[in-house]
Amino acid sequence: MASTLSDRLSRLVKQMRGQARITENNVQDMLREVRMALLEADVALPVVRDFIARVKERALGQEVVGSLSPGQALVGVVHKELAATMGEGVSDLNLAAQPPAVILMAGLQGAGKTTTTAKLARHLIQSRKKKVLTVSADVYRPAAIEQLKTVTKAAGAEWFPSQPSDKPLDIARAALDHARRHYFDVLIVDTAGRLAIDEALMAEIRELHATLKPVETLFVVDAMQGQDAINTAKAFKDALPLTGIVLTKLDGDSRGGAALSVRTVTGAPIKFAGVSEKIDGLEVFDAQRHAGRVLGMGDIVALVEEVQKGVDMAAAQKLADKVKSGDGFDLNDFLSQISQMKKMGGLSGLMDKLPSHLAAKAGQADMDRAEREVRRMEGIINAMTPLERRKPELLKASRKRRIAAGAGVQVQEVNRLLNQFEQMQGMMKKMKGGGLMKMMKRMGG
Numbered sequence: 136m137a138s139t140l141s142d143r144l145s146r147l148v149k150q151m152r153g154q155a156r157i158t159e160n161n162v163q164d165m166l167r168e169v170r171m172a173l174l175e176a177d178v179a180l181p182v183v184r185d186f187i188a189r190v191k192e193r194a195l196g197q198e199v200v201g202s203l204s205p206g207q208a209l210v211g212v213v214h215k216e217l218a219a220t221m222g223e224g225v226s227d228l229n230l231a232a233q234p235p236a237v238i239l240m241a242g243l244q245g246a247g248k249t250t251t252t253a254k255l256a257r258h259l260i261q262s263r264k265k266k267v268l269t270v271s272a273d274v275y276r277p278a279a280i281e282q283l284k285t286v287t288k289a290a291g292a293e294w295f296p297s298q299p300s301d302k303p304l305d306i307a308r309a310a311l312d313h314a315r316r317h318y319f320d321v322l323i324v325d326t327a328g329r330l331a332i333d334e335a336l337m338a339e340i341r342e343l344h345a346t347l348k349p350v351e352t353l354f355v356v357d358a359m360q361g362q363d364a365i366n367t368a369k370a371f372k373d374a375l376p377l378t379g380i381v382l383t384k385l386d387g388d389s390r391g392g393a394a395l396s397v398r399t400v401t402g403a404p405i406k407f408a409g410v411s412e413k414i415d416g417l418e419v420f421d422a423q424r425h426a427g428r429v430l431g432m433g434d435i436v437a438l439v440e441e442v443q444k445g446v447d448m449a450a451a452q453k454l455a456d457k458v459k460s461g462d463g464f465d466l467n468d469f470l471s472q473i474s475q476m477k478k479m480g481g482l483s484g485l486m487d488k489l490p491s492h493l494a495a496k497a498g499q500a501d502m503d504r505a506e507r508e509v510r511r512m513e514g515i516i517n518a519m520t521p522l523e524r525r526k527p528e529l530l531k532a533s534r535k536r537r538i539a540a541g542a543g544v545q546v547q548e549v550n551r552l553l554n555q556f557e558q559m560q561g562m563m564k565k566m567k568g569g570g571l572m573k574m575m576k577r578m579g580g
């Protein structure tokens with residue numbers, strides 16, 4: 136999956152190089168690719184629809200339509216929106232409560248609540264030097280209480296005993312009381328697993344919440360749940376005021392799309408990611424990085440950067456200074472302008488700025504031809520002497536014939552190149568230096 140979206144978009148970007156301007160039609164094409172990629176990443180359908188609608192709105196606004204490099208601009212929009220949807224930056228646990236700060240763990244059975252309880256305990260001990268107590272309110276599965284005991288010991292935290300015969304609310308009260316009297320900073324309460332959404336169990340966890348008044352209510356969800364994650368998330372969000380999400384089993388072959396679904400449905404930040412079964416397999420969730428991981432956006436960002444790198448700002452500035460200082464724009468500058476375009480990896484950005492028949496040729500089927508043409512133009516200029524490049528007005532018939540022969544082209548082509556050069560020269564004069572810099576910058580972005 137990791138490369139699917141970037142592959143799809145790169146392909147489209149390549150196709151679109153031939154299109155000088157983006158239209159509502161090609162935005163639709165691109166959005167279809169984004170949509171497919173998200174669905175393949177197991178993002179829930181309603182979430183995909185929302186996401187696409189937001190991207191479309193921005194894409195049809197100023198950001199993409201009319202942009203000189205629409206493919207890259209859309210990629211930028213998707214990337215930004217994805218990262219924003221995943222959450223901004225990193226959010227750690229909130230422990231701003233009268234100690235003990237209570238953390239309530241909620242989620243389906245098998246989601247990884249017990250494992251995560253111990254991982255969090257270890258995280259709080261190691262990174263935040265807290266004194267941590269854990270307790271299990273899962274009275275339905277005796278093994279669950281024992282499991283918590285084992286993993287809590289491994290985490291180096293303390294475990295508060297509970298019995299299958301106890302009532303969950305009594306366990307919670309007793310553990311809270313113990314934590315208070317023994318000056319624990321944090322109490323983490325593991326709760327009964329649900330195989331599916333179960334009203335009785337939902338009522339129970341609501342009561343636990345009311346009694347414990349947790350500062351954090353964490354919804355633990357298995358990243359492998361894929362499309363189903365959205366329903367589970369909805370049910371827990373309706374039952375409890377969730378303060379955060381832990382996305383487990385990201386080390387598996389999950390496509391990670393659950394992150395987008397769960398985050399969208401609950402509105403709660405994803406705070407941690409489980410990345411192994413081991414006690415240290417917990418990472419503070421980094422939305423930017425995960426956005427990259429889920430949809431292979433790392434590649435796309437690299438793609439955008441590559442294009443921006445292609446524009447040599449120093450060379451552009453030198454050219455701009457030259458024009459401004461009245462030194463004139465000669466064929467050497469024209470040549471460096473052409474090679475700049477080539478470095479950008481495509482010509483579409485400049486096509487509608489080029490006052491020539493090249494712009495008319497910018498249909499996508501003709502892109503290869505346009506590239507070849509640029510190489511011919513280079514060949515022609517290279518066949519000139521340095522003096523001729525500085526003073527094109529010297530180019531009379533005999534010199535043109537010599538140049539044409541040297542470059543292996545017809546004399547008409549030399550004439551055409553000189554026409555294009557003159558047009559560009561005229562444009563450069565009009566734009567002055569500042570205009571040129573602006574134009575080069577736009578080409579990069």
Ligand code: GDP
Binds near residue numbers: 244410
């Ligand atoms: P609970 O029923 O919600 O308490 O789930 P458990 O904590 O018992 O976890 C269920 C299974 O998932 C166990 O086998 C865990 O070892 C495993 N597990 C939990 N978190 C992760 C994780 O981040 N990565 C991997 N690979 N396995 C995990």
